[in-house]
Amino acid sequence: MRLQPNPEKCTGCQICEAFCSFKKERAVWPARSRISVLKWEKEGVYIPFTCQQCERPLCQEACPVGAIGRCEATGALEVDSRRCLGCKMCVTACPFGGMAYDPDRGQAIKCDLCGGDPECVRMCPFGALTFIREEKYAQVKRREAARKLAGLLDLVGR
Amino acid sequence: MFRYKGYTGKYLEVDLSTGSVEVLPIDEALAEAFLGGSGFGTNLLWRRVPAAVDPLSPDNLLIFATGPLNGTLMPNSGRMEMISKSPLTGIYGDSNTGGFLGPELKFAGFDMVVIRGKAPEPVYLWIEDGKAEIRSAKHLWGKDTVETEDALVEELHDPGVKVACIGPAGENLVRYACIQATSSRSFGRTGGGAVMGSKNLKAMAVRGFGAVRIADPDGFYRVAVRCHEGIKSNEIYPAVHRYGTPGIVSLMNVIGRFPTKNFQLGGYADADKINAEALRAGFFVKDIACFGCPVACDKIYRVNEGEYAGTTVRSFEYETINAFGANILNPKLDAILKASDICDRLGLDSITTGRCISFVMELLDRGILTRAGVDGLDLTWGNVEAAMELVRRIAYRQGVGTLLAEGVRRAAKEIGKGAADYAMDVKGQEIAAQDGRAQQSMGLAHVTSSRGADHLKAFPTIDETGYPTEARRRYGDAYLPDMADPRSTKYKGFLVKDGEDYAAVVDSTGTCKSGGNFVLAQIYWDDVAEAVRYATGMDIDVVGLKAAGERIVNLQRAYNAIHGISRKDDTLPKRFIVEPNYQATPEGAVCRLHEMLDDYYRLRGWDREGLPTAETLRRLGLEDTIPRLESELAGRPSRSP
Ligand code: SF4
Ligand code: SF4
Numbered sequence A: 001m002r003l004q005p006n007p008e009k010c011t012g013c014q015i016c017e018a019f020c021s022f023k024k025e026r027a028v029w030p031a032r033s034r035i036s037v038l039k040w041e042k043e044g045v046y047i048p049f050t051c052q053q054c055e056r057p058l059c060q061e062a063c064p065v066g067a068i069g070r071c072e073a074t075g076a077l078e079v080d081s082r083r084c085l086g087c088k089m090c091v092t093a094c095p096f097g098g099m100a101y102d103p104d105r106g107q108a109i110k111c112d113l114c115g116g117d118p119e120c121v122r123m124c125p126f127g128a129l130t131f132i133r134e135e136k137y138a139q140v141k142r143r144e145a146a147r148k149l150a151g152l153l154d155l156v157g158r
Numbered sequence B: 001m002f003r004y005k006g007y008t009g010k011y012l013e014v015d016l017s018t019g020s021v022e023v024l025p026i027d028e029a030l031a032e033a034f035l036g037g038s039g040f041g042t043n044l045l046w047r048r049v050p051a052a053v054d055p056l057s058p059d060n061l062l063i064f065a066t067g068p069l070n071g072t073l074m075p076n077s078g079r080m081e082m083i084s085k086s087p088l089t090g091i092y093g094d095s096n097t098g099g100f101l102g103p104e105l106k107f108a109g110f111d112m113v114v115i116r117g118k119a120p121e122p123v124y125l126w127i128e129d130g131k132a133e134i135r136s137a138k139h140l141w142g143k144d145t146v147e148t149e150d151a152l153v154e155e156l157h158d159p160g161v162k163v164a165c166i167g168p169a170g171e172n173l174v175r176y177a178c179i180q181a182t183s184s185r186s187f188g189r190t191g192g193g194a195v196m197g198s199k200n201l202k203a204m205a206v207r208g209f210g211a212v213r214i215a216d217p218d219g220f221y222r223v224a225v226r227c228h229e230g231i232k233s234n235e236i237y238p239a240v241h242r243y244g245t246p247g248i249v250s251l252m253n254v255i256g257r258f259p260t261k262n263f264q265l266g267g268y269a270d271a272d273k274i275n276a277e278a279l280r281a282g283f284f285v286k287d288i289a290c291f292g293c294p295v296a297c298d299k300i301y302r303v304n305e306g307e308y309a310g311t312t313v314r315s316f317e318y319e320t321i322n323a324f325g326a327n328i329l330n331p332k333l334d335a336i337l338k339a340s341d342i343c344d345r346l347g348l349d350s351i352t353t354g355r356c357i358s359f360v361m362e363l364l365d366r367g368i369l370t371r372a373g374v375d376g377l378d379l380t381w382g383n384v385e386a387a388m389e390l391v392r393r394i395a396y397r398q399g400v401g402t403l404l405a406e407g408v409r410r411a412a413k414e415i416g417k418g419a420a421d422y423a424m425d426v427k428g429q430e431i432a433a434q435d436g437r438a439q440q441s442m443g444l445a446h447v448t449s450s451r452g453a454d455h456l457k458a459f460p461t462i463d464e465t466g467y468p469t470e471a472r473r474r475y476g477d478a479y480l481p482d483m484a485d486p487r488s489t490k491y492k493g494f495l496v497k498d499g500e501d502y503a504a505v506v507d508s509t510g511t512c513k514s515g516g517n518f519v520l521a522q523i524y525w526d527d528v529a530e531a532v533r534y535a536t537g538m539d540i541d542v543v544g545l546k547a548a549g550e551r552i553v554n555l556q557r558a559y560n561a562i563h564g565i566s567r568k569d570d571t572l573p574k575r576f577i578v579e580p581n582y583q584a585t586p587e588g589a590v591c592r593l594h595e596m597l598d599d600y601y602r603l604r605g606w607d608r609e610g611l612p613t614a615e616t617l618r619r620l621g622l623e624d625t626i627p628r629l630e631s632e633l634a635g636r637p638s639r640s641p
Helices: A015-025 A058-062 A089-093 A119-123 A134-157 B028-034 B037-048 B101-107 B145-155 B192-198 B217-233 B237-243 B245-254 B276-283 B318-324 B333-346 B350-365 B384-395 B400-404 B408-415 B440-448 B468-475 B492-509 B513-517 B525-536 B542-561 B574-578 B593-604 B614-619 B625-633
Strands: A002-005 A036-040 A045-049 A068-070 A077-079 A100-102 A107-109 A129-132 B010-015 B020-025 B062-065 B080-085 B092-097 B112-116 B123-128 B131-136 B162-165 B179-181 B185-187 B201-207 B284-288 B298-302 B312-314
Touching: A002 A045, A002 A134, A015 A036, A015 A119, A015 B217, A058 A068, A058 A089, A077 A107, A119 A129, A129 A134, B010 B131, B020 B131, B028 B037, B028 B542, B037 B062, B037 B080, B037 B092, B037 B492, B037 B542, B062 B192, B080 B101, B080 B192, B092 B179, B092 B542, B101 B162, B101 B201, B112 B123, B145 B162, B145 B201, B145 B333, B179 B192, B192 B201, B217 B237, B217 B513, B217 B525, B237 B245, B237 B276, B245 B276, B245 B318, B276 B284, B276 B298, B276 B333, B312 B333, B318 B333, B318 B350, B333 B350, B333 B384, B350 B384, B350 B400, B350 B408, B384 B400, B400 B408, B440 B492, B440 B593, B492 B513, B492 B525, B492 B542, B492 B593, B525 B542, B542 B593, B542 B614, B542 B625, B614 B625
Parallel strands: B010 B112, B123 B201
Antiparallel strands: A002 A129, A036 A045, A068 A077, A100 A107, B010 B020, B062 B080, B062 B112, B080 B092, B092 B185, B123 B131, B162 B179, B162 B201, B179 B185, B284 B298, B298 B312
16 A cells, blocks of 8 residues: 655645644644655645655664564554664664654654554545555556646647 | 643743843633633733833734644644734734744744843844744845745754744834735734834744644544534535635625725726636646645745746735725736735735725825825826835835825825825724625624724624525524625624624634634534633633633723723724715615614623723623723713713
């Protein structure tokens, strides 16, 4: 499964951050949200960003105690809090900033896809986040590209 | 430890004269009685800014206050208040901004910032995670608001920094200078920008990484999700989301409530050139939202061709379209976008600025002013280029701009020759694009508002174009059909009172009126009471919340009363009372104010002069205010029973 952001639809409202942190921390706490909306205000570009659940997870490779494992059901990489040392190697290793660190608990934290029902996807009012099967991903992308192309042809045709 | 969640329990008290910055605890009793936001501000002005204080003196307070629902899961919880004695009206003043500033302040650990004194040199306030410091802003002085924000984000090395700042208009003490709040949102009304300028405070930059904690997470989550769902399924949600406030241009025009030519007319022949459809078709780039908002009424617009190509505007509202469109008979939408951008950058309230321009245009038309008297500017109706030039002169107080930097009321007094008849203000504040002749409740709302002319303190939307469904949902069948009829004065005192009490609570808890509370009329007393109770852990229900709303409104009235405000000031410009607006109704409507005003005073528990009675103040737990009110009012003309 894949958490797919659509920056074109994102309004920057941070509802995903508010609800994500609330689900995980029981407080509204964007700094601890597992998803972050990166903003370029001038350009109006908002990109919701979170863990990519990589096929070859550098976080997992970097972890010296094997605290990071993949959940069979959702495909999410999860941090085992009993093992995590808080050494932050995973945070350093991740090329995207997908892994974060909670100094209060002294542990790494990350998106775990909410066990298959991501809160951010559920609450995003604009459909800027979708949770789709990997196999469908390319199809969705192609459809969108085709729609844009159709619009273009229409324009040229006129 | 502060007892209640939802709050951070702390505020900043900054003295710019001495350079002191203190972190102080919020008083629990204050939170119980006044909630936050404008409630806190009202209480502070009453206690600490007496009538003798000049708004532009160091003794005035500049207050930024959030509320217990700011930065939470509640829909549209990004809104916060600025409160200060207004340099424009000389009485209670406040203004509200959307965006992200309020939540950021709470994440930084503060519910409120109280600023007093005057810095010897330009400074800015830098607030980060529980700490604050005053820093030099000499390098920022003279910069416009966009440049200031960019420079601060750069020097603080963090794109997440939220900035509130003033432009040249605030520095030059234009009485209606606004405070811009990241990004392109503004505390628009009542001249907070001039107060900032008078304190040599160029900006406030905020960054926080903390949490807003909630007393009952499960209960709070339920009500928040219910409100989000309610908004998204509201029948007018798609239109409000798609068009934002510009969506009402056509609607207002049809009902004759679209001020044209300085309120001489109630509709504009070229309205379809400046309506939401035209805007969307020609300039739309993207939907954007304030913190936590599922409505996203905000948009980015860009001008792609012509003279103004490259102009990009965010938070472009109905009011500005009217102010620089119909109000001055200008049908060019790209020019309106440009004018909006100029106002934002210079830091001016576009409503008042537009009204100053139409005022001058009318005076020229009527021969009260001559072209020589306006520095040779060709300020004829529709000349938007000349209007833009005037905007610049206002911000820099050059030539005729010096006169208009004072607002229409002061300018009219200076000009004389009957100019006052064309100054469209109440208590010195210019009237927004809401014609009280076409919608009776709106006229009443303008005069009862604590900050002078204002549609947002009571925000009557139910009778705007007649929404019987909303009226029924909120008030039951008893008040129909009159309640929803814009031309009827019946029950409008009640509508305005309820609206004001509710709005005072909304402004004090920190959510958006344009979102779920008024425009969609989706969230109401029950929802807010529940949300506040779960968020804070406070023992408060609808009755308690309503009392808080009334308490805030009454203390604002008491504050204005010690500044000499009474019934004589609760009045509209002559135009609204005697010049019919034929677009609104074939017979020609005027605002039948006094029928409604008596009714309103009675419902409020105020006397015939519009002053809160001792009994009312006691009922609201404001007995402390009675001696001062009585002593300050003694010597004034006697109060009728
Ligand atoms: S909730 Fe959706 S629209 Fe809002 S910031 Fe997140 S992804 Fe963007
Ligand atoms: S309704 Fe508009 S102004 Fe209000 S919070 Fe939402 S985006 Fe902001």
